[in-house]
Amino acid sequence: MSKRTLVTSALPYANGPIHLGHLAGAYLPSDLYVRYKRMTEEDIIHICGSDEHGVPITIAAEKEGVDPQDIVDRFHTRNKQAFKDFGINFDYYGRTSSTVHHQTSQEFFTKLYEDGVFVQKTEEQLYDPKAEMFLPDRYVKGTCPNCGYEEAYGDQCENCGTSLSPTELIDPKSAITGDTPETRKTKHWYLPLGDFQQKLEDWLDTRENWKPNVAGQVKSWLNDGLADRAVTRDLTWGVPVPLEEADGKVLYVWFDAPIGYISATKEWAQQEGDPDLWKTYWQDEETDLIHFIGKDNIVFHCIMFPATLMAHGDYVLPKNVPANEFLNLESKKLSTSRGWAVWLExxxxxxxxxxxxxxxxxxLPETKDxxxxxxxxxxxxxxxxxxxxxxxxxxxxxxxxxxxxxxxxxxxxxxxxxxxxxxxxxxxxxxxxxxxxxxxxxxxxxxxxxxxxxxxxxxxxxxxxxxxxxxxxxxxxxxxxxxxxxxxxxxxxxxxxxxxxxxxxxxxxxxxxxxxxxIGGSMLDSGQPIQKGEILFTKIEDEQVEEQLEKLKERTQQQEEMDKQYEPIKDNIEFGDFMKIDIRAGKITEASAIEKADKLLKLTVDVGFEKRTIVSGIANDFSPDELIDQSVCVVVNLAPKALMGVESNGMILMSEEDDGSLKFVETDAEPGSMVS
Ligand SMILES: Nc1ncnc2c1ncn2[C@@H]1O[C@H](COP(=O)(O)OP(=O)(O)OP(=O)(O)O)[C@@H](O)[C@H]1O
Ligand SMILES: [Zn+2]
Known part of the structure; x- marks a missing residue:
């Protein structure tokens, strides 16, 4: 048995509140394990914190129109409190924007750079000319080349877990403008994972007691062979790359985030009044390092971070990574962006x-979702x-x-x-x-x-x-x-x-x-008084369940409302221009299909002073029978036009909903009345 255990839980992105999926994937399992271990009186510490870098943060900031710092300050405070209220007892909850973290991750980069570990390459990367920026990671979406999932990100497919680079995506689209990006050349530093393949395999061979879903996943990546992975990005938000020639570049978030576990342990040691204590946990052979995460983080904790630690050389390697599969909510994939979630708060x-x-x-999704x-x-x-x-x-x-x-x-x-x-x-x-x-x-x-x-x-x-x-x-x-x-x-x-x-x-x-x-044996002495206890748990009523389901529904509707894209407003016109259009109330009196024209109907419309023939493209939404006596508004001074051999004398006003369905613009006024 080892002398001590260091448990880390995935650093949650500080771009949103904690939801049940996060808890089931990482934080509840780690807390259960740590609480059990503490009872066995083993030396154990539990480290976590906010991941405050990376594209998800800047995207959230852009969406709200605020500074990324505002976003991370807000969610760092809220998430730290929510974990505490839920009884998740971290020994230290750090944040990757701290000075200690910036220094620690830069030192890591510099050591690897000076040891000649990185490969420097100038390569074509996706670029959005309208947004005037390169599109790393989540700034691009497209189809996963591995599993065909259409919403894969530029750094990873969340469906199959494969880590990707933006140029591998099929049919990539900029997450900023929605445009198809072009490519431009840019210089970056890469971790040549292939050089670590053998070491990683040897290390994995010595690990015992790994969950089959994790071991299997890692084996399959190793079998496929490992490619070089860039550890720098063309972004402004993050830890600056500590090289003069790398102005305007930051460390890749998945390079710096796991180092965040180390920085947070350093800050914990300072707080304990023993600044070197972190070394015992990270650099002494007799530490068991255990990472609790959800499945989309496996590649980073079982391939990239161990390779980084190996390259550095002074650190212990993970003993186990008991990653979980995913939790769904009411049979649907949890989604922060669609509001389909239960927030811990x-x-x-x-x-x-x-x-x-x-x-x-x-x-808990221990073996499957x-x-x-x-x-x-x-x-x-x-x-x-x-x-x-x-x-x-x-x-x-x-x-x-x-x-x-x-x-x-x-x-x-x-x-x-x-x-x-x-x-x-x-x-x-x-x-x-x-x-x-x-x-x-x-x-x-x-x-x-x-x-x-x-x-x-x-x-x-x-x-x-x-x-x-x-x-x-x-x-x-x-x-x-x-x-x-x-x-x-x-x-x-x-x-x-x-x-x-x-x-x-x-x-x-x-x-x-x-x-x-x-625990066990005689824990209570005979004759010992005990207090008369309260009922431990009150039952949950049906109404309480309904209330929660209602909340969920309301929230997704609100989100849909917020996400709704309205057509842009057309250019202003003069009042006189508008008054040139003659619109009248009318009533449909006859309706029939037009041969060979699937979308069109031939209508006879009573516009008061006469009956008009009008051809209208509404056949997908209405059948002729249901149109008789339908009240309408008609543009009566539109120049006549022949459509599929029928002359149309005017246009019926329709409104079009989001899903493309059509609705009549109706009026109670008598046919022939002016509409303006
Ligand atoms: N539905 C889920 N089930 C299990 N684990 C999850 C789920 N969603 C996230 N996790 C895990 O929670 C941890 C923290 O998540 P992170 O902050 O990276 O957010 P995320 O994966 O982007 O989630 P979201 O997009 O829903 O906010 C990670 O280890 C992740 O794997
Ligand atoms: Zn995939």
Whole structure:
């Protein structure tokens, strides 16, 4: 066993709030693991922070019309707070705009540059002449050459995880203007990943206990062979490349972001009053470095960052990267930009953090994508947290108060069943530990809940409400066993339900820090008083679920509204010009199809002073039958025009919706009335 563990969680982009997908992919798994490890009294620290560079930040700033610094300041503060409120306990939450980070990543670049690691190349890159800039990374969208996904970014396809360069995209389009970009030459520095292929393979061979989805993904990239990857970009927002000849260039965000874990650890060490302490965690062989991330970050943590660390030479390499697949919401892909998300901040306004920690924990996308739905949230809270755990704890403590004066009854002449049940505490504890050690967090939660199930079953089978009438010794033994299980649960559930379990432990008079080794055996002394507990979990009502679904719907509609593209306004005209158009109210009296003209209908329109024949291109939207008596507005002084052999005398006004569908401009006025 190693002496210490350094856990990192993916640095979230500071361009938006934290949503349930982020939590399920990286932060809840890391927090569960770290909380478990802390109970085992291992030396462990948990590092995270805001990723404040990269194109997603500048795109968000441009969209809002503010400075990128405003965006990152806002989301750094909000996300840090939201994590805290959700009980995610980072030892340090840094940010990549800090001076320490800029220095650290520049030093990294300089060392690799001076050691001659980089390849310098002048190559054709995509350029948007209208925006007057190169288009790195997310500034370009196009079709993934690997899987055909049409919304792939210039740096990566989020569908298949392949890392890309913009020029590899099929049919690329500028994310700024929507135009097809041209190419221009520019100079950049590349990390020749091919040179690290053998080293990476050797390193991976020594790793054990990796999740098959992660190991498989990495193997397949290695089998395909690794290409050079640029570590610099033509952008103004980011860490400036520390070379004179690189004016106007910054480090690639995926070069500097993982170094952010190191910078944040340095800042943590300063805060601890021991500035060199970070070296112990990053440079001592006996550190286990573990990265918690979602699947789209695998390539950066299993190929690029390890190669960078190898190139530098002074650092430990990741021991494990227990990456998760993706979480969907109500069966649809989560999307910040489309507003299809549940923000952590919003959730916390309506519900307790522990409920979500539990429910998300049971559906973590550990081996494949999984789905969060509010209905399932309600089911799990009601039928598992309330009906199993809450019920067991409540019936145990309230029975103790009713019939044993609120004190732990002694265990006298226990039966084999009593002893076997007590022994199951240790057995479950082993299973839970084993699952945590193998990053099987869903299993850890299931096995933890199974102890409450065991307790409930035992309570029901022992029927203490019967034995209390004629056999107080048996009844006391039953409650003794149930109270020991309750005490174990108050520890075992701590990583998952920290707030609730802190409350429960208070009721059971546990003080001080909790230790894994204390779980099991006799945790409560006979005769020890316990407080009469509150109900741990209240059930979620149907209305609360509906409210959340309604919120989701409203938000996507709002987003659609905001994203709506209106036709640009035409140039101004003089009033006199407008008055030249003669528009009259009218009514359709006849309508028929025109042979060989799919889109056209021949209409007879009563315009008051006469009946007109008008040809109108509305056949895709209306059938002739439904048009009789339709009120319309008609331009009556448009020069006549023959369409498919029929002379049209005027034009009917229509409005066109976003989806291309047509609506009549209607009026109640009598046919022949002027419209102006
Ligand atoms: N739906 C999801 N399911 C699981 N993990 C996710 C999901 N969305 C993001 N993640 C993970 O969360 C971490 C932080 O995400 P990051 O800030 O990079 O945002 P992102 O991937 O651009 O997400 P979004 O575009 O939804 O804001 C990453 O490790 C990422 O893999
Ligand atoms: Zn793809």
């Amino acid at each position: 919003d959730y916390l306004e309506d519900f307790e953090p522990d409920l979500l920690r539990y429910v998300l924990g049971t559906i 999984s789905d969060f739905s509010w209905e399932n949230f309600q089911n799990k809270v009601n039928s598992e947290l309330a009906d199993i755990l809450g019920n067991f704890v409540f019936r145990t403590t309230s029975f103790t108060h009713k019939y044993f004066d609120g004190k732990v009854p002694s265990l006298t002449n226990p039966t084999e069943k009593d002893q076997q049940t007590l022994a199951q505490i240790e057995q479950q504890k082993e299973k839970v530990a084993e699952a945590y050690e193998h990053f099987k967090l869903r299993e850890a939660i299931t096995e933890t809940m199974n102890l409450a199930r065991i307790g409930n079953k035992y309570f029901t089978e022992m029927e203490p409400w019967q034995s209390r009438k004629n056999d107080m010794e048996t009844c006391g033994n039953t409650l003794h066993v149930c109270l020991q299980i309750t005490a174990a649960l108050s520890h075992l559930f701590d990583p998952i339900l920290p707030e609730n379990m802190a409350q429960l432990r208070k009721e059971l008079s546990f003080t001080g820090s909790i230790r894994w080794k204390d």
